[in-house]
Amino acid sequence: MAVQLAGFLSAGQGPAAERSPxxxxxxxxxxxxxxxxxxxxxxxxxxxxxxxxxxxxWRGDVVVINVWGSWCAPCREEAPILAATSAAYADQGVRFVGINVRDNSAAAIAFEESYGINYPSIDDSNGKALLSLAEHLPGAGVPVTLLLDRDGRPAARVLGAVQESTLTALVDTVLAAPIAGSS
Structure with missing residues (x-):
């Protein structure tokens, strides 16, 4: 069941009600x-x-997966946010990984360097990484961000460029949750 984040996004509080995305x-x-x-x-x-x-x-850590391409304008918009958020949470049990689609390695590396992205990205020129996530990213274009809880399960998804307030709120929520099976 999806939980709506309308109140969360507009008022900076937790989810207001269970609804559609x-x-x-x-x-x-x-x-x-x-x-x-x-x-x-x-x-x-x-x-x-x-x-x-x-x-x-990385089980035991919150994982933020971001699908991107250097040719994607919204990806360029969110890149500084992802870089800063990754750095801010680096010592708090949060790992970031990118999935680069359609770029050659030189273009992808240049993009990461220009935005100060220090987390790894998977070269998905063969499409296997996206295929492995198809259940969680149906028909999604780029950019898309998927947050995994500390058990490696999908906890949240953002289709389109992620905003800093949204990303940090989602990471904080997922980070605060207990690991499944723990007391």
Whole structure:
């Protein structure tokens, strides 16, 4: 079941009621109740500089997955927000990973360097990373951001450019929740 974030987005408070996803400008924000999050997400691939990335190793941390392309204007809009938020939460058990679509490595790396993005991105020129997330990103274009709880399950999704207040509020909410099965 999706939880509407209208009150959350407009008043800076928690979700007002259980409803459909809320459209906020040119983006749609959906938060999933813990009982509706399903199984942990499997995502792995090769980073832009050739390193192996597998988010299964990050269980216990909140994970923010951002799908982007250097040619995407909304991706350029949100890139400084993602870089700053990643840095702000670096020592709080929050990991960020990008999924780059359609860029060659040089263009993708130049984009990350120009925005100060220090977290890894998967090179998804073969489409396998997006395919592994198809259940959670049906028909989504770019950018799209998926937050995973500390059990690796989808906790929230933002279709379109994420705003700083939205991202930090979602991260704070997911970070504050207990790990499933813990007291």
């Amino acid at each position: 809320v459209a906020a400008g040119n983006r749609t924000v959906t938060e999933y109740a813990p009982e509706d999050r399903g199984e942990p997400v499997a995502l792995s691939g090769t980073g832009l500089t050739g390193e192996a990335i597998d988010i299964a190793a």
